[in-house]
Amino acid sequence: MTKEIIIAPSILAADFARLGEEIAAIDTAGADWIHCDVMDGHFVPNISFGADIIKAIRPLTKKIFDVHLMIAPTDAYLEAFAKAGADVITVHAEAGPHLDRSLQAIRALGKKAGVGLCPATPESAIEYVLDRVDLVLVMTVNPGFGGQSFLDSQIEKIRRIRTMIGDRPIRLEVDGGITRDNAGVVAAAGADTLVAGSAVFRGKSSADYADNITAIRAAAEAARAPKLQDNSVQSMRTKESALIR
Numbered sequence: 001m002t003k004e005i006i007i008a009p010s011i012l013a014a015d016f017a018r019l020g021e022e023i024a025a026i027d028t029a030g031a032d033w034i035h036c037d038v039m040d041g042h043f044v045p046n047i048s049f050g051a052d053i054i055k056a057i058r059p060l061t062k063k064i065f066d067v068h069l070m071i072a073p074t075d076a077y078l079e080a081f082a083k084a085g086a087d088v089i090t091v092h093a094e095a096g097p098h099l100d101r102s103l104q105a106i107r108a109l110g111k112k113a114g115v116g117l118c119p120a121t122p123e124s125a126i127e128y129v130l131d132r133v134d135l136v137l138v139m140t141v142n143p144g145f146g147g148q149s150f151l152d153s154q155i156e157k158i159r160r161i162r163t164m165i166g167d168r169p170i171r172l173e174v175d176g177g178i179t180r181d182n183a184g185v186v187a188a189a190g191a192d193t194l195v196a197g198s199a200v201f202r203g204k205s206s207a208d209y210a211d212n213i214t215a216i217r218a219a220a221e222a223a224r225a226p227k228l229q230d231n232s233v234q235s236m237r238t239k240e241s242a243l244i245r
């Protein structure tokens, strides 16, 4: 099933001194989701922000809040992020031994459950939890910092996870080093949800952000175009054969 492309700007690249204005700017600029990178200085070598910041910015937009937890352990904090207004909560497969339990806990809080994979983690890590997730996040940089370079090694993993997902209603998200130049490659490999920090918050105004979002979306959609055509040819054929019968 081909889903529309979602662009999720990461507010890690926003000007934190003007965070409220930056949220409004990406909202107006056409962001589909707001990606919130939570880092604990333990699971990843950097500290960003927590549930209180998410709670403070939640009223500023109606867009989906996509909360990426780069923290370990996770379970004790899930309720706080749910209450702060997260819509999707992603935990890392590497964050603890009880991934299945964490994913169940997220859904029990009434939220969409995501699982993230660091670059060195194989896709087999999520084989037995696929029925518990609404989103798989493939890290295309080592988590911890914005502005890093995209790791080509992850393209094959994206392809394999796309195949593993099959017809399940699961979004396949890529995160790290995504730009208008590589959005096509990841979309062609099967990603349908693109996080971008530095590549969106380049420039100053909402108009600049809109140009950046539009360019990333256009590159992703163009790379999927042949597949969509195949699907529509296929559906025309199905309709024709139905009429013939």
Ligand code: DX5
Residues within 6 Å of the ligand: 010, 012, 013, 035, 037, 068, 070, 141, 142, 143, 144, 145, 146, 147, 148, 175, 176, 177, 178, 195, 196, 197, 198, 199
């Ligand atoms: C990295 C974060 C990413 C990152 C994206 O740990 O999960 O969301 O900030 O930023 P860019 O697009 O600048 O790599």
Ligand code: ZN
Residues within 6 Å of the ligand: 010, 035, 036, 037, 068, 175, 195
């Ligand atoms: Zn992220």
